[in-house]
Amino acid sequence: MEVKSLELNTQQLMEIYYFMRLGRAIEERLELLYKGGRLPGAIYLGRGQEAIEVGASYALEPGDMLAPTHRDMMSQLPRGITAKEIFTQHYARTNSLTRGKGEDNYQGDLKRGTFATVSMLPDFYPVAAGAALAFKIRNEKRVAMTYCGEGATSVGDWHESINVASVLNLPVVFIVINNGYAYSTPVYKEMKVANVADRACAYAIPGAVVDGNDVIECYRETKKAVDRARDGGGPTLIEAKTMRMRGHAGHDPAKYMATEIIDLWTRRDPIVRFENYLIERGLLTDESKREIINRINAEVEDAVRFAEESPYPEGKEAIEDVYRG
Amino acid sequence: MSTAGNQKGTSYIDAISQALWEEMERDPSIFIMGEDIGIYGGAFKVTEGFIDHFGPERVIDMPIAEEAFIGMGVGAALMGMRPIVEVQYADFISCGWDQIVNVAAKMHYRTRDAVPMVIRGPSGAGLRAGPFHSQSPEGWFAHVPGLKVIVPGTPYDAKGLLKAAIRDDNPVIYFEHKYLYRRLKEVLPTGDYTVPISKADVQREGDDVTIVTYGAMLQTALEAARRAQEKGISVEVVDLRTIFPLDKDTILNSVAKTSKAIMLYEDTRTLGIGAEISAIIAEEGFENLDGPIIRVSSPDAPIPYSPPLEDFFLPQVDDVLAAIDKLSAY
Numbered sequence: 331m332e333v334k335s336l337e338l339n340t341q342q343l344m345e346i347y348y349f350m351r352l353g354r355a356i357e358e359r360l361e362l363l364y365k366g367g368r369l370p371g372a373i374y375l376g377r378g379q380e381a382i383e384v385g386a387s388y389a390l391e392p393g394d395m396l397a398p399t400h401r402d403m404m405s406q407l408p409r410g411i412t413a414k415e416i417f418t419q420h421y422a423r424t425n426s427l428t429r430g431k432g433e434d435n436y437q438g439d440l441k442r443g444t445f446a447t448v449s450m451l452p453d454f455y456p457v458a459a460g461a462a463l464a465f466k467i468r469n470e471k472r473v474a475m476t477y478c479g480e481g482a483t484s485v486g487d488w489h490e491s492i493n494v495a496s497v498l499n500l501p502v503v504f505i506v507i508n509n510g511y512a513y514s515t516p517v518y519k520e521m522k523v524a525n526v527a528d529r530a531c532a533y534a535i536p537g538a539v540v541d542g543n544d545v546i547e548c549y550r551e552t553k554k555a556v557d558r559a560r561d562g563g564g565p566t567l568i569e570a571k572t573m574r575m576r577g578h579a580g581h582d583p584a585k586y587m588a589t590e591i592i593d594l595w596t597r598r599d600p601i602v603r604f605e606n607y608l609i610e611r612g613l614l615t616d617e618s619k620r621e622i623i624n625r626i627n628a629e630v631e632d633a634v635r636f637a638e639e640s641p642y643p644e645g646k647e648a649i650e651d652v653y654r655g
Numbered sequence: 656m657s658t659a660g661n662q663k664g665t666s667y668i669d670a671i672s673q674a675l676w677e678e679m680e681r682d683p684s685i686f687i688m689g690e691d692i693g694i695y696g697g698a699f700k701v702t703e704g705f706i707d708h709f710g711p712e713r714v715i716d717m718p719i720a721e722e723a724f725i726g727m728g729v730g731a732a733l734m735g736m737r738p739i740v741e742v743q744y745a746d747f748i749s750c751g752w753d754q755i756v757n758v759a760a761k762m763h764y765r766t767r768d769a770v771p772m773v774i775r776g777p778s779g780a781g782l783r784a785g786p787f788h789s790q791s792p793e794g795w796f797a798h799v800p801g802l803k804v805i806v807p808g809t810p811y812d813a814k815g816l817l818k819a820a821i822r823d824d825n826p827v828i829y830f831e832h833k834y835l836y837r838r839l840k841e842v843l844p845t846g847d848y849t850v851p852i853s854k855a856d857v858q859r860e861g862d863d864v865t866i867v868t869y870g871a872m873l874q875t876a877l878e879a880a881r882r883a884q885e886k887g888i889s890v891e892v893v894d895l896r897t898i899f900p901l902d903k904d905t906i907l908n909s910v911a912k913t914s915k916a917i918m919l920y921e922d923t924r925t926l927g928i929g930a931e932i933s934a935i936i937a938e939e940g941f942e943n944l945d946g947p948i949i950r951v952s953s954p955d956a957p958i959p960y961s962p963p964l965e966d967f968f969l970p971q972v973d974d975v976l977a978a979i980d981k982l983s984a985y
């Protein structure tokens with residue numbers, strides 16, 4: 331099969347930039363809609379995490395599987411999930427991927443290689459390992475990837491699944507987005523290790539820490555792990571260091587986070603950093619940037635309108651589809 | 656679901672906070688552990704201000720590790736402490752399932768060693784929170800001998816039953832209906848009081864039909880009873896309060912009076928509270944019955960997110976009125 335190379339070409343770099351910008355634009359719109367009371371449910375924003383959200387999942391190929399979690403909407407964009415699908419899901423409309431049954435970011439499409447995950451953390455670590463097991467049994471050159479936050483690494487299932495994946499040498503890449511907080515709980519109250527990735531040695535698999543705000547590094551490190559998994563080299567644990575730039579959910583003003591920390595990480599904004607990288611290489615100008623952002627804003631507005639005009643499901647559908655057949 | 660309750664007094668959520676606070680003041684062996692309960696004061700702010708008053712030794716923030724800290728509750732209880740474990744949402748209690756059903760529930764039976772602990776969390780639907788933040792998992796736990804299961808329906812009961820649960824020498828599962836948290840208020844007694852576990856409460860007296868219910872559905876039942884009264888049907892509303900062990904007498908006495916019974920509950924329909932109570936009435940109150948026992952419940956499905964789906968899913972006042980009408984034919 332054909333896979334992307336470690337060195338990204340211009341078209342790929344621009345595609346990554348588009349996904350990062352699109353992700354941010356969608357989230358900014360969601361935030362406004364939420365504050366305006368327009369959404370029935372909650373929002374969990376990954377602002378500031380664009381680099382790892384997009385960079386890691388971009389390393390996958392068609393046919394691979396991604397299992398993100400509550401904050402990882404943006405990771406689904408490279409898998410082909412669209413702005414319209416994201417808004418219809420939040421608006422709980424009948425044409426959303428979960429037909430109004432599931433909430434906020436818990437959507438997916440097996441055909442395009444994303445799982446519709448669940449709240450319980452990190453329930454899709456084992457499930458992703460299970461996908462990898464199927465690939466291995468059938469001798470397919472496919473890879474599974476799963477994301478969770480550093481908070482979720484305290485759960486037993488996290489350790490169990492990595493250990494088993496190691497024992498069975500499964501083609502799975504475990505991503506941990508260390509964004510400083512699990513809800514209100516800072517990392518130092520969650521674990522004593524300096525790096526989540528240090529735990530990789532406990533499972534005898536490679537572990538790596540990446541700058542979670544540098545999309546090129548996120549891509550390259552993940553890409554190496556994906557290639558290794560595809561080539562029979564087994565699982566890898568990757569920890570991306572970044573910062574959660576909003577409260578845990580829409581309702582949370584995050585008064586427990588120091589403004590200095592947010593200011594510091596605002597200066598490390600992954601999109602601005604990537605823009606500088608693109609500008610240095612002559613791939614982006616103020617003008618082309620404006621153009622891209624305008625195009626994205628129009629796409630987002632179109633998606634919001636589409637979602638608002640979409641019908642709700644009918645009540646009686648509440649009892650449909652509990653079983654297949 | 657309506658909540659036309661008394662709008663003065665202490666809210667349901669404050670009643671819970673008060674019970675925790677007063678019990679912790681009373682007994683130094685009581686401590687609380689859970690996620691984000693310290694400085695943050697808990698996802699719903701039940702323990703706001705607790706850490707400043709009781710300190711981090713008694714208000715312990717936990718990493719996300721339900722199986723571990725529920726098991727730690729058992730260990731501490733066996734060592735003479737009285738732990739209270741908060742699960743952030745009742746839905747996440749399943750992540751600690753094994754420690755509850757195999758360790759906590761079966762300990763006294765095997766060794767006669769008591770496990771005095773309370774596991775509490777916000778349950779229930781109606782808030783557009785989707786399949787993983789809306790469940791009413793009391794039925795799962797009511798099926799496990801060795802556990803007591805409580806779902807209070809009023810601020811008074813929320814406070815009195817939580818105190819009773821904390822003082823009980825057994826593992827108690829205590830679900831707080833989050834829809835009621837800030838919607839129900841009631842003037843509470845100023846002094847210390849408890850409400851006995853395993854004792855149902857007749858919330859409204861009536862002669863023609865009995866509705867047995869609990870949790871947020873109590874408000875639905877009371878509203879249906881008011882509307883039935885306008886049609887001249889007198890409805891008695893029994894609030895179970897404790898789901899297990901059940902107060903059979905109050906249920907059977909009520910049915911002996913009205914001869915008709917409706918089970919109203921938010922948990923899913925099959926093999927649940929309604930089935931159990933129907934069986935009790937059929938076995939022990941059969942000769943008093945003038946009509947079928949009717950269950951008005953959520954359907955056998957996960958809880959959907961979309962508003963029209965969730966409204967369809969949850970039992971509504973009209974569903975209860977339809978059941979009352981049906982029984983009126985007998």
Ligand SMILES: Cc1ncc(C[n+]2csc(CCOP(=O)(O)OP(=O)(O)O)c2C)c(N)n1
Nearest residue numbers: 401449450451479480481482511512513747
């Ligand atoms: C097993 C479990 N317990 C509790 C929760 C409630 N909860 C949702 S997100 C969250 C914090 C997660 O932190 P982290 O894993 O670091 O991800 P982040 O939110 O920072 O992206 C908590 C406690 C949950 N989803 N699952």
